[in-house]
Amino acid sequence: MRASRYFVPTLREVPAEAELTSHRLLLRAxxxxxESAGVYVYLPLGWRVIRKIEQIVREETDRIGGIxxxxxxxxxxxxxxxxxxxxLDILFKLRDRHQRPFTLGFTHEEIITDIVRNFVSSYRQMPLLLYQIQTKFRDEPRPRGGVIRAREFIMYDAYSFDTDHEALERVYQALRRAYFRMFERMGLPTIIVDAEAGAIGGGSNEEYMIVxxxxxxxxxxxxxxxxxxNAERCELPDPALTPPVVDAIPPMEQVATPNARTVEEVTAFLNTTADRLVKTLLMRVDGAPVAALVRGDRELNPYKLMHALDGESVEMMDAETIEQITKAPVGFAGPVGLPADLPILADHELRGLQDFITGANAEDAHLVHVCWGRDFTEPRWADLRVAQAGDRCARCADGILREVRGIEVGHIFQLGTKYSEAMGAQFTDGEGNLHPIIMGCYGxxxxxxxxxxxEVHxxxxxxxxxxxxxxxxVVLILVNSEDEAQRAVAERLYEQFSQAGFEVFYDDRDERSGVKFKDADLIGIPIQVxxxxxxQEGQVEVRLRADKTPEQVPIEEAMARVGELRQSLYHALRPSEG
RNA sequence: CGGGGCGUGGCGCAGUAUGGCUAGCGCGCCUGCUUUGGGUGCAGGAGGUCCCCGGUUCGAGUCCGGGCGCCCCGACCA
Incomplete structure (x- = not known):
């Protein structure tokens, strides 16, 4: 491709809207x-990259039998x-001329399940792995970072259909490996982590993160x-703390704490520390009220509460109901004296804590010297709090958790029968019995x-x-477009490289060399000629964008040298497993 | 949804407090000359509903009211 006839609107100055490095560079380059918040045009260079990513994803899915x-x-x-x-509140909704309601696809479980329930009815038709690459629409509350979180974005989504859980596990593992291969081929170092399923639902699921x-x-x-x-998922071990002896602890006592609602206010007023305080959070799991207790300096992980109760949804209780249940304004809830039928769950860390402070279920009052088992029924213990850096690992004896930031680039789910049951996607087994199809989805x-x-490179x-x-x-840079000798060589090399099947971007523009070098570096093509x-000495310069160490190469050897470099660059990106 | 910031040629910004003539500057763009190994220099030029609507005023980019859009932090997140 000749730069003089291509379309590369690079910018010298960064548009004020961009904060994130990748966003700034993608705009500038x-x-x-x-076009609008979270809505982007992929200009020619960006689109070429998108198509390469798509191609890698296609090849790796086809390789394991995807269609x-x-x-x-x-x-x-x-x-x-x-x-x-x-x-769901993130749906873009619209109506056709007959007022029939439509939604712009935000993910396609329903469509694919609809197809499969109509065409798959026998165990003989499975396993089946279908996928697409398509635009998704989600009216995100806050689009961010350019195409990191967009409202209209390009997504690969695959769906598997099987007759039993062992087969699901097999295809899940195949996709799991295929994803690693995809990301390695793209040069993305990923880690895989346990995750929450969100609105997709289903069983176990994992996310691929770029640190x-x-x-x-x-x-x-x-x-x-x-x-x-993911921090919203991360398990913590039961510290198996021995409860302190209650005998010597003074009787529970109500103290006035005027206007002290938050942990900070209460600890300041009572001159104590947050780890002496027990927070009582009133929640709803699948609509049913429940109280959750965590230490004052900890944060409740609502998903953990939901899972502890085998629920499918969790939300904070509204203020009105809280006041009805606690008979006090919001901010003074405590476990003592709650309705007997209200389940109380406590983070297992609290097992080692007695003689604590908590809300009194009365306006402007807290209770001190509170003991569970003595002053209220022993709660159900569970892992409820948000994990943080420094916590112990739940999976091994002596590991400590550290915290990093991640970009989620993939998410794979074992759905089970959530969608097939809801939509009646069934198959007949060898004995003529009907079963819901076992599904997985992979985004x-x-x-x-x-x-x-x-962001990484x-x-x-x-x-x-x-x-x-x-x-x-390869980018071929003609330094001085007025120099006939240089131009002749560049034209000849461009011709040769193109003939030989290199993807070459030939900067033949009538610009000063500085402009071309700057643009080449900005755009990031890996091999520069x-x-x-x-x-004059019959040489051109070959160098890598990554280190820019120049190498003088005789003109007639340039293509061979570039070929070697190209091969070694691809070689470095070959997948390591699978 | 809560908090903060912003909206003036393609991009980055000034001007708005204290209303006043043809709305400026840098980059980019066009023409000519110049220069040609890291965003050359000089000269000339084009390009603007000052986000929108309404109001105040002799006069509004500037003041008042309403609306829309965009960015960041948080909440949320597939």
């Missing part, structure tokens, strides 16, 4: 352009009604066994990968693309 199809972006709302997802400061997710990782989990953010790649001058996903493999004054 002319890869993307914002590509393409589903509509317009999803009839009644399909989502079947699974109860039509009310990067710009990441949105908090990830905890064990320094010893490597166990990793990968294609456009988010573009941002993640830049850049320096002060611009992007440094791994060759596998670079918009072009500079045709400059060296042509």
């Amino acid at each position: 002319g890869f993307i352009r914002k 590509e199809l393409f589903m509509p972006a317009l999803v009839p709302q009644e399909l989502l009604d079947e699974t109860g997802r039509s009310g 990067a400061d710009g990441g949105e997710d908090k990830v905890l990782q064990c320094d010893s066994c490597g166990y990793g989990a 990968l953010g294609v456009s988010r990968c573009l941002a993640a790649i830049v 850049h320096d002060k001058d611009g992007i440094r693309f791994p060759i596998s996903v670079a918009p072009f493999e 500079v045709v400059g004054r060296g042509v």
